Amino acid sequence: xxxxxxxxxPVTLSEEAFLxxxxxxxxxxxxxxxxxxxxPGEGLQLLLKATKADDKGSNKGFEATYRKETTSxxxxxxxxxxxxxxxxxxxxxxxxxxxxLTFGKGTLLTVNP
Amino acid sequence: xxxxxxxxxxxxxxxxxxxxxxxxQNMNHEYMSWYRQDPGLGLRQIYYSMNVEVTxxxxxxxxxxxxxxxxxxxxxxxxxxxxxQTSLYFCASxxxxxxxxxxxxxxxxxxx
Numbered sequence: 001x002x003x004x005x006x007x008x009x010p011v012t013l014s015e016e017a018f019l020x021x022x023x024x025x026x027x028x029x030x031x032x033x034x035x036x037x038x039x040p041g042e043g044l045q046l047l048l049k050a051t052k053a054d055d056k057g058s059n060k061g062f063e064a065t066y067r068k069e070t071t072s073x074x075x076x077x078x079x080x081x082x083x084x085x086x087x088x089x090x091x092x093x094x095x096x097x098x099x100x101l102t103f104g105k106g107t108l109l110t111v112n113p
Numbered sequence: 114x115x116x117x118x119x120x121x122x123x124x125x126x127x128x129x130x131x132x133x134x135x136x137x138q139n140m141n142h143e144y145m146s147w148y149r150q151d152p153g154l155g156l157r158q159i160y161y162s163m164n165v166e167v168t169x170x171x172x173x174x175x176x177x178x179x180x181x182x183x184x185x186x187x188x189x190x191x192x193x194x195x196x197x198q199t200s201l202y203f204c205a206s207x208x209x210x211x212x213x214x215x216x217x218x219x220x221x222x223x224x225x
Contacts, residue, residue: 036214042219043217100171104155105153
């Protein structure tokens with residue numbers, strides 16, 4: 001079945017540091033890939049997505065590239081801010097007749113001033 | 114405003130007392146689903162619904178029921194709650210599972 005593996009947290013960075021959160025997946029077919037963010041006390045919201053190989057999703061300074069050869073979708077940001085402190089989830093839907101969404105376990109990011 | 118609403122936001126109950134968590138969306142979405150979030154386990158899908166009257170199990174359906182009589186509503190029913198169902202629950206909706214999911218604010222359930 002489908003699965004998503006993301007790096008264990010928590011991740012603690014200083015403001016303006018470079019961020020990478022690794023995400024790899026196992027899926028049938030050609031999945032759509034997502035990064036969701038959950039700010040403290042809130043529901044999840046979509047951060048970015050990619051629907052085919054080599055697509056790059058980007059939003060709010062975050063980027064992730066769909067790498068089919070390495071089955072990865074790593075999240076990056078060049079300079080994090082305190083306001084980026086949140087839990088980040090990698091997720092996929094393998095499409096076709098598969099109507100399930102599969103999430104990773106989440107990575108807690110804390111950015112210190 | 115486009116949104117997914119859940120009620121109640123917080124609930125403390127006792128083992129065996131039936132409860133329902135409501136979920137409603139105003140975006141005319143076909144796809145709706147329920148998730149539970151637990152520390153160290155991330156987000157796991159309980160049930161999903163592709164459209165009215167069509168529902169199917171996610172990864173952790175045991176102990177839960179759902180119904181989809183109207184497109185906008187997708188209640189989660191716990192017929193006989195147990196302490197291992199203490200969790201944070203999220204409802205979500207979208208046009209399809211392969212596009213952006215819109216999440217509700219969450220319901221924190223404690224079963225004693």
